[in-house]
Every structure is written in structure tokens, then in C-alpha cells.
Amino acid sequence: MRTAFLLPLFTLGCSASPPCPSTPQPTPATTEAAASASASASPDTSSRLDVAAVEASLVEKHGEAHRARARQGLAQVAALWREEDGDLAAFAMEHFVADPALLDATFLRLETTLEQVEGHMHEISREVRRPADTDIGPMLPVDPFLAAYEPAAHLNDDLFQTKVAFVALLNFPAATLEEKNAQGASWNRRRWAEDRLTARYARRVPAAIKQQSVAAETDADLYIADYNVWMHHVLDEKGDRLFPKGKRLISHWNLRDELKSSYGAPQGIDKQRVIVQVMNRIVTQTIPAVVIDNPRVDWNPFENRVQTSPSEHVEDNAPTRVRTSTDARPEPDVRYAKLLACFQAARRADPYSPMAPTAIARKFDLERELSEQRVRELLESVLESPLVGKVATRIEKDLGRKLEPQDLWYAGFKARGGKDEAELDALTRKKYPNAEAFGRDIPNILQKLGFPKDRARYVADRIVVDPSRGAGHAMQAGRRGDKAHLRTRVEKDGMNYKGYNIAVHELGHNVEQVFSLYDVDHTLLAGVPNTAFTEALAFVFQARDLELLGVAKPSTEAESMRVLDTFWSTWEIAGVALVDIDVWHWMYEHPKATPAELREATVRIAREYWNKFYAPVLGQPDAPLLGIYSHMIVAPLYLADYPLGYLIAFQLEEKLNASKGRLGLEFERVAKYGSVLPDLWMKHATGQAVSADPLLRATERALGR
Numbered sequence: 001m002r003t004a005f006l007l008p009l010f011t012l013g014c015s016a017s018p019p020c021p022s023t024p025q026p027t028p029a030t031t032e033a034a035a036s037a038s039a040s041a042s043p044d045t046s047s048r049l050d051v052a053a054v055e056a057s058l059v060e061k062h063g064e065a066h067r068a069r070a071r072q073g074l075a076q077v078a079a080l081w082r083e084e085d086g087d088l089a090a091f092a093m094e095h096f097v098a099d100p101a102l103l104d105a106t107f108l109r110l111e112t113t114l115e116q117v118e119g120h121m122h123e124i125s126r127e128v129r130r131p132a133d134t135d136i137g138p139m140l141p142v143d144p145f146l147a148a149y150e151p152a153a154h155l156n157d158d159l160f161q162t163k164v165a166f167v168a169l170l171n172f173p174a175a176t177l178e179e180k181n182a183q184g185a186s187w188n189r190r191r192w193a194e195d196r197l198t199a200r201y202a203r204r205v206p207a208a209i210k211q212q213s214v215a216a217e218t219d220a221d222l223y224i225a226d227y228n229v230w231m232h233h234v235l236d237e238k239g240d241r242l243f244p245k246g247k248r249l250i251s252h253w254n255l256r257d258e259l260k261s262s263y264g265a266p267q268g269i270d271k272q273r274v275i276v277q278v279m280n281r282i283v284t285q286t287i288p289a290v291v292i293d294n295p296r297v298d299w300n301p302f303e304n305r306v307q308t309s310p311s312e313h314v315e316d317n318a319p320t321r322v323r324t325s326t327d328a329r330p331e332p333d334v335r336y337a338k339l340l341a342c343f344q345a346a347r348r349a350d351p352y353s354p355m356a357p358t359a360i361a362r363k364f365d366l367e368r369e370l371s372e373q374r375v376r377e378l379l380e381s382v383l384e385s386p387l388v389g390k391v392a393t394r395i396e397k398d399l400g401r402k403l404e405p406q407d408l409w410y411a412g413f414k415a416r417g418g419k420d421e422a423e424l425d426a427l428t429r430k431k432y433p434n435a436e437a438f439g440r441d442i443p444n445i446l447q448k449l450g451f452p453k454d455r456a457r458y459v460a461d462r463i464v465v466d467p468s469r470g471a472g473h474a475m476q477a478g479r480r481g482d483k484a485h486l487r488t489r490v491e492k493d494g495m496n497y498k499g500y501n502i503a504v505h506e507l508g509h510n511v512e513q514v515f516s517l518y519d520v521d522h523t524l525l526a527g528v529p530n531t532a533f534t535e536a537l538a539f540v541f542q543a544r545d546l547e548l549l550g551v552a553k554p555s556t557e558a559e560s561m562r563v564l565d566t567f568w569s570t571w572e573i574a575g576v577a578l579v580d581i582d583v584w585h586w587m588y589e590h591p592k593a594t595p596a597e598l599r600e601a602t603v604r605i606a607r608e609y610w611n612k613f614y615a616p617v618l619g620q621p622d623a624p625l626l627g628i629y630s631h632m633i634v635a636p637l638y639l640a641d642y643p644l645g646y647l648i649a650f651q652l653e654e655k656l657n658a659s660k661g662r663l664g665l666e667f668e669r670v671a672k673y674g675s676v677l678p679d680l681w682m683k684h685a686t687g688q689a690v691s692a693d694p695l696l697r698a699t700e701r702a703l704g705r
Helices: 032-040 051-062 064-078 088-095 100-133 143-148 155-161 164-171 177-186 189-199 207-225 253-261 268-284 334-347 359-368 372-383 387-399 405-409 421-431 435-448 453-460 497-518 531-542 545-549 556-589 595-618 641-657 663-671 678-686 693-704
Strands: 228-230 248-250 297-300 305-308 463-467 472-475 484-488
Touching (some): 051 088, 088 164, 100 164, 100 189, 100 472, 155 164, 155 207, 164 189, 177 678, 248 253, 253 268, 253 405, 253 497, 268 405, 268 595, 334 359, 334 556, 334 595, 359 372, 359 531, 359 556, 387 556, 387 595, 387 693, 405 595, 421 545, 435 453, 435 463, 435 497, 435 545, 453 497, 453 663, 463 497, 484 497, 497 531, 531 641, 556 595, 556 641, 641 693, 663 678
Antiparallel strands (some): 228 248, 297 305, 472 484
């Protein structure tokens, strides 16, 4: 997962779950005083001056040719101006820039200064989060407080108060998503950079409210990062142990990956059914609180019964903080309390974002720049495709049985070079005993992917690899001169295959981040259009992980398998994304809901989508599985970026595969195009707008082979 810095433009950390009573926890709740202060800083519309009169004065001063610019600039400023900001008319008359040379100089000064300010703020934020994000030793009681601190929370406030933001809004145009869709194809690079400048100030959210969002998401992040299940202590329906001693899986990432790796393994289907039942218990919050990250008790998730684990089954490294108990009382809706806190914090920003007055609108219109309707149409074109049944029939033939809910994550299309998970674990542990070893190998990895030697070294010199507490993530640099950080999970005996697979994915993020910062023509355009695009570029790397290990080679059969795997993965996560979106709509419709009510709604929504799209294929009506993804809790409205990423990645793969050995050069070409409208970026990269059609056509061909 890629982590974006909050300026004003995401990450996985850790803490105890449930929290240790002795460890202070940051609280996302707003105090009455903070709420009152925020309310007093709400946008001022009662004493707005006559903007038309100021426009007339500017035209009189600078000429009729400047009327359109003056009108738009004044409207942009007036929408966010507050009474305490002073005399708007006097400000506009003094700071509207009519001279083209001075306008160019102002633009350049803002671009270069903001790169340094935002970049250094990002470095501070990365450092205060380092103990929570990276495995550098036991966390201290103070670390959750540090992780909740966002040094840039006051940055935009300061830029508005000092009038820097208003200078930008007065002199450079902003645009709605509809306007960008209609006009953006004709804009030059400078015009796009201007749009990215003013987009920073499309909302004027008080620092106290932004800090509340950071605190809420950090609190959820810390909760999820230690949401582990000790699988040796999870029993099947008969009360037998199916998993080896010491296997500790984080939800949902490791649970899902363990399920995937069980295809073809001894007792594989029994293991998968156990994992599915664990997932169901997590979503419905019927999981006993005492079993979370606790290797001292045994749990039968089918009967939901807890018992003390015999001493011979307790791991030697079992944490001493957990307790032995047979109390099977469920986790008290903590999962949904965390989500609700993130929603309440995000909702407080609504009055300060006139162009996108809900968190949903901000995610789609301001961040993704793809409308919710467009995203739904893309996802539903896959979910409703008749190809789903055809691919399912192919999987049933491979498995020799009817499909079950666990086959939502069918992994049989992924070639493993004839090696099982244990053999791959042995390979990666030997090759990468620690994070440093993976970092040293980055130039070699990039050359294997087709990057010229000098460019491979250029990129590797700008990436730092850190051991991660969570599943792993990528954190970009915010200014030229800083380095991107790759966080990957490394166990004590080395990097297992799951960790390696994630590390290769995160490396794809980092390579994009280097090119889209260091090689873009305007730093205001640094990055890619939205998170789905950086996920797509990361998938390009991840799909080649076995080739990089030397255990698989490209072939026609492998290409067909890759297509089918992409289609099935897109189908799987598309429903998850729709659940995420609908849950947020439900919270907006029920802003005073309790965690229990949110749980009931989430389970209902997940079951409805399951019954509509998945039960006809996988059976078990009313399964709540689509609600298992931890992103729903730690990354608000993030999940749609995954299916979009698959679709975008497939389009890119077609182009990159056609480059015949020039993957590295093509990757660089598209990554450094920068943050423009998604369809424009895709047309530059592949010649066509974002679409599900290429994947659907390729899936039809792959089935025909």
C-alpha cells in the first residue's frame, strides 16, 4: 500500500489489540472546547462584501483583458475568506497580479517554496511515526501519542492566515472535476501545475479538525496493526490443530494470504474453512476478545468456544502481557467504533470544503478525480460480466469440486514455478535475511525488470528499506533531496514469501515515487493521478515476483493465467469496494449511529452484495466476508483504488509487454508524466482512457486458450 503525506493531500503501524491498560492511547474524540473553537472558525458568509464592485475596480486598474481572471480569482478567495482575515477588497487590489512576468515569478516562487516546506514537514511526520511504523524494538507508552501527532496539521491554516493561499487562489484558476473533464485535454503542463497549486486550497479545514482526523486514523491504524490471530491455537470443527506452532497472522492481509497458500496443501480446504470462519467472526464482531493476539488460549471459531491452551502448545516467545482466560465474550464492537471515529472526524471537515462538501465527494472528485458514478460503472461492468461464470467453471474443473466462499481468493492462476509455499519461504529467507539485504538487491531487481544499469542505480540510491511492524507500505519523499521509504515485514528468521511478495509490490510504489518526483517537469505535478495509479504500477512489479526469484519464466500459458488471475482478483475486490462506499453513505445518512448499529449495517450491506454477485458463484448465502478488509477501518474509502488499480495495471501491462524488453524505460516514461486527470494520464500511457474493456476482452481470449 502506498502512503501519501498529508499536505494537504495513508499507513500501517502497530499497538496492542485490545490496548494494554497501562499504555496511553490517543483519543480521536473532540473535546467541547475544540469543537467550540472549530465552530467559531467556520467559513464566514454573513459579511461578504460586494465582489462585483471589487471586480470592477480591478478591471478599471488593470484593463478589461483581466476581467475573467479577476472574477474567478475573487470568487475563489471569497468562498474561503473569513471576517478575521481582514479587508478582502484591499487585499485583492494589492495582490492581484496582472503583469505576466511577475505572474510567472510568483508561480515559480510558490512551487519551489512549497516543495521545500511540504517536503520537510513530511520528513518530520515520517520521523515521529517511525517507532510505530517500523520494527525498531518494543513500542514505548509515548509512541502512540507521537504517531498521532501531525506536524503539518497547521500548515494550510498558516498559509491561509499569512495570505499565501489567498495569493494563489486570487491569481491562479481552480476547476471542478466537470470542468477538468471538459477542458483538461487542451491544458498545457503549466496550466495543470496551476490547477494542482490551487487544489491545495480547495478546502480550508482548521488544524484542530485535521488533527482529529489524523488522531482517529492513527488510533485505528494502531488497533489493526496488532490484530493478530495465533493459528496454532485456532481449532477446526473437530477440535484439531491444523496450523503449525508459531504461525501468527495479521488480519486481514496474512489471513487472506494464508488461505491462498493453502490450495493444494495437506488439509488445505480444512484450513481454508477455518480461516473463513475466523474472518466471519471478525466482521460480525463475535470473535472473543481474549483470542486476539493471544497464544495462551485455544479457540474453536465454529462453536465459538475458548479454552486454556496446554503448556506444551504455548509458543516459547509468547508475549507475557496476554492473559489465560476462557472468557468467550465478544470483542465489544471495537472494529466499528474505530471506523465510526474516523467518519466523525472526517465529517467535521465538511463545512470547510465548498467544492466537495462530504468525505465521499472529496475522495472521488478531489482525490481520485473519477466520479463515484464512473467508478461504480467500472466495477459493476466486471461484477455483472458473464465471464464470471465461465471463469468459475474453469476453477471448479481445476479444483474438482463446487466453489466455496474461500475461493473468493482462489490462487490457482498464480504460477509458483513448481514450488510450494514452504520452498518459496526457504528461498526468500536465504536471499533476504533482513531488510538491509532487500535494499542492497534493489539495483539487481530493477535490472532484471528491464531498467538500464544507470537508471537502476539512480532509483535505488533514492530508496531506503525499513523493517515494518505492519504488513508493509511505501512512503514517498516530499521534496527532491529526500528519499522514498519501503517498509516491509521481516520475521526473525528472514523474509518469508508473503513478505517478499509485498516488498516487491511496495518497491513498485517507490520506483514510481522516485520518477514522479525527481523527473517530473513541475514539482506541483509530482505523483500520479490518484492512488489507483500507483497501485497499478506496483502491481506491474508484484506480478513478476517469481521471475525475479528465478523460479518462473514468461510463457503463453503464464500470460493466460495472469489474465485470469487479474480478472478474478478484480471481481473479488470490486464488491469489497462497493461495500466500503455504501458503508460511508450509510454513516452520512445515520450520523448519530452507535458502533453496534454500524456493525449491523456493515454486515447487512456486505451480505447484500454477497447475495447479489457472489453467492450464485461461491454459495453460502448471507456470508459477511466482503467486510473483512482492514482498509475499511484504517484507510477511509481507499478500497476502490484496488480494483481500479487492477484495471489500470492491465492496460499498462499490455503496453509494457508490447515494449519487448523495454519495461523499465516504459515504466519510467509513464511514471514521470505526473499528476494530471486520470484519463489523460492513461491516454498518454496507453492511448486510451481508463476502461474495463481490455481486461474483459483478454479474459475471453484466455478462456478460449
